[in-house]
Amino acid sequence: MRVLHPAVATALVGLLLVGSQQLSGIPLAAACLAAVAAAVAGARRRLLRMLRRSRFLMLAIVVMFAWFTPGQRLFAEPGWLSPTFEGLLLAAIHGGRLLIALALVTLLLERLPAAELLQGLSTLARPLSVIGWDADRLAVRLSLVMQMVTESSGRDWRRWLDDEEDWATPQTVAITAHPFGACDAWALSLVAVALACLVVVA
Secondary structure (H helix, E strand, O other): OOOOOHHHHHHHHHHHHHHHOOOOHHHHHHHHHHHHHHHHHHHHHHHHHHHHHOHHHHHHHHHHHHHHOOOOEOOOOOHHHOOEHHHHHHHHHHHHHHHHHHHHHHHHHHHOOHHHHHHHHHHHHHHHHHHOOOHHHHHHHHHHHHHHHHHOOHHHHHHHHOOOOOOOOOOOOOOOOOOOOHHHHHHHHHHHHHHHHHHHHO
16 A cells, blocks of 8 residues: 555545445455455554444444344344344344444555645545645645544543643644656556445345
8 A cells, every 4th residue: 555645545444434324244254354354463452442443333333123023033022122033134234334333444554654645635536625624734634633533542532622731733844746657557446346346146
């Protein structure tokens, strides 16, 4: 990922995220296994931290789909306590998609330094300047949000609401500059074709 332009690497992760949300069944299971394995190999500590902070979201997905989706109940009595087969299937699908998203974002944050991630976000947001948005400002805000969510301690969330204590915002932000190369165009083309094939198969 580091050999690619930051904007290309960020766009690839975005394309993979979009493509993974279209998967189900065996393709989803294979993609989930591959994404989690890659994240464990390349960013195990960060992945564990992300999973720990997402445990209540995972639990909410399981409860909402398994117990509130109409369908065939796993056991008859008591009926109100039984999840449905269709609900468990939906919970597995959405939980797998969330796992893929967490794994891909973990790899992106682990492999791209903050300055390169800023450049990637700024480059991708550049077209929004047509409608008056400041691409650099938007990139900085997005990077700060990701940094606060992934790097800060969960015990400090109340401090995010304190305007008097600007504890997490750096005074200066550096954006690096990398030229586009031929491998960047090839990478985008190959991943776009692969995603199209996955969507067709799914």
